[in-house]
Every structure is written in structure tokens, then in C-alpha cells.
Amino acid sequence: xxxxxxxxxxxxxxxxxxxxxxxxxxxxLTVFIGSLAGAGRIAIAQADRVVRTIExxxxxxxxxxxxxPAE
Amino acid sequence: xRRRVLSRSRPSEQGFTLVxxxxxxxxxxxxxxxxWSGVTVALRTAERFHARALANxxxxxxxDRFRECAGRILAPWWISGPSLSTTGGSWxxxxxxxxxxxxxxxSFSEGVLSVDDGAYVSRYPGLSSASLAAGxxxxxxxxxxxxxVEGKDIGHKAxxxxxxxxxxxxxxxx
Numbered sequence: 001x002x003x004x005x006x007x008x009x010x011x012x013x014x015x016x017x018x019x020x021x022x023x024x025x026x027x028x029l030t031v032f033i034g035s036l037a038g039a040g041r042i043a044i045a046q047a048d049r050v051v052r053t054i055e056x057x058x059x060x061x062x063x064x065x066x067x068x069p070a071e
Numbered sequence: 072x073r074r075r076v077l078s079r080s081r082p083s084e085q086g087f088t089l090v091x092x093x094x095x096x097x098x099x100x101x102x103x104x105x106x107w108s109g110v111t112v113a114l115r116t117a118e119r120f121h122a123r124a125l126a127n128x129x130x131x132x133x134x135d136r137f138r139e140c141a142g143r144i145l146a147p148w149w150i151s152g153p154s155l156s157t158t159g160g161s162w163x164x165x166x167x168x169x170x171x172x173x174x175x176x177x178s179f180s181e182g183v184l185s186v187d188d189g190a191y192v193s194r195y196p197g198l199s200s201a202s203l204a205a206g207x208x209x210x211x212x213x214x215x216x217x218x219x220v221e222g223k224d225i226g227h228k229a230x231x232x233x234x235x236x237x238x239x240x241x242x243x244x245x
Contacts, residue, residue: 025106029106029109029110032110032113033109033113036113036116036117036120039117039120040116040117040120042124043120043121043123043124043127046124046127046128047123047124047127050127050128050130050131051228053131053134054130054131054134054228054230057134057138057230057231058229058230058231061138061206061214061215061231061232061233062206062208062214062231
């Protein structure tokens with residue numbers, strides 16, 4: 001009993017503690033990278049929406065005049 | 072003495088050896104460098120996303136403002152169309168709000184495009200180039216203006232806006 005206590009006290013963290021700490025750190029990193037990926041997807045979707053909006057407005061501006069049949 | 076030496080050599084009672092500590096530090100250092108470089112790349116990517124989102128929001132604001140101003144160009148029907156005059160990096164169109172003396176002025180300088188309707192000047196930074204040309208329809212008649220802008224985060228974009236006085240034609244037979 002005393003041997004076990006002494007061993008643990010002198011060896012510092014056991015492997016399980018280290019693994020738990022690494023798992024928590026990894027989880028935090030995953031959440032961080034995941035939120036960045038989400039932000040990236042939103043930015044890309046917004047850029048696509050802007051491009052589509054401008055193209056639609058350009059088409060509206062042009063087709064209101066250029067609606068003649070070819071001469 | 073001999074017994075003591077033997078007991079100290081047992082790994083379970085020795086604590087960490089220097090080699091163990093060094094190996095642990097090396098492993099942690101490698102992990103740390105990997106995580107740090109990953110976080111750095113992620114932050115740089117986030118910065119790029121932010122800049123792109125901001126540039127697109129500005130582009131949409133510019134689009135709204137430019138079309139709104141173009142719609143206020145109201146030239147009378149007996150002139151062929153408002154003329155677009157260019158001086159250096161500045162363009163102007165008369166007949167703003169139907170007044171021949173009032174002008175819509177667009178100017179580009181040092182990466183900033185300004186849209187001035189005489190009452191309010193809007194500025195749109197972050198552009199690498201901008202140019203304005205007359206927009207023509209299929210019969211070479213003026214329908215409005217084409218603003219072409221280019222920027223690092225928005226690429227090359229053209230905005231075609233109609234003058235408020237540009238006639239609306241209907242297809243033959245309709």
C-alpha cells in the first residue's frame with residue numbers, strides 16, 4: 001500500500017492523466033478549427049450570394065432594353 | 072549501502088530520470104510546434120475569410136449605391152443619352168435628378184472609389200482598379216453605365232446600371 005502511494009507520488013502524473021489532458025486539448029482545438037471552418041463556409045456562401053445578386057441585377061438592367069429580336 | 076543502491080535503482084521509486092524528462096520535453100515540443108503552426112494557419116485563414124466577407128459586403132453596398140445613383144440620371148428624351156465625361160481617374164455624368172447642371176461624379180484614387188452625388192460622398196476602399204464606361208444596348212444606344220472594379224478579395228466584377236431615363240423597350244410582337 002505504502003509502496004503504491006510512494007510510487008505514484010514520486011512519478012508525477014500517470015499515463016491516464018496525461019491522456020485526459022491531451023484529449024481535452026484536442027477537443028478544444030477541434031472546436032476551434034471547426035468554428036473556423038463554419039465561418040469559412042459562411043464567407044464563401046456570402047460571396048456566392050453577392051456574385052449571384054450582382055449578376056441578376058446586371059441581367060435585369062440589360063434585358064429591359066436588349067429584348068429586340070435579331071435584325 | 073549495497074541494499075540502498077539496489078533499491079534506488081528500481082524505477083518505481085526513482086521518479087523521472089533525465090532521459091525520461093528529455094524525451095518527454097522533446098515529444099511535447101514536437102506536439103507544441105505542430106499545434107502552434109496549425110493554429111497560425113487557422114488564424115491566417117480566418118483573417119482571409121474576414122477580409123473576403125468585408126470586401127463582399129462593401130461590393131454589395133457599392134452596387135446598391137451605384138444603381139441608385141444611376142437611376143437618378145434623368146435626361147430628357149430628345150437628347151440621345153447623358154454623356155459620360157472622363158478626366159484622369161474621375162468620371163462624371165450630368166442630368167442628375169433631371170438637372171443638367173447636377174452631376175454624378177465617380178473617382179478612383181489610391182485604391183478608393185468615391186461616388187459623389189453632390190449631397191453625399193460614399194467611399195469604397197480595398198480596390199486595385201476601377202473604370203467606368205457607357206453601357207450600350209444591342210442597338211448601340213445608351214442604357215446606362217458599366218462600372219468595372221477589381222480587388223484582391225472580390226476579383227474582377229462588372230456592375231451594369233441603367234439610367235433612370237433609359238427607355239424600356241418591349242420585344243416586337245409583344
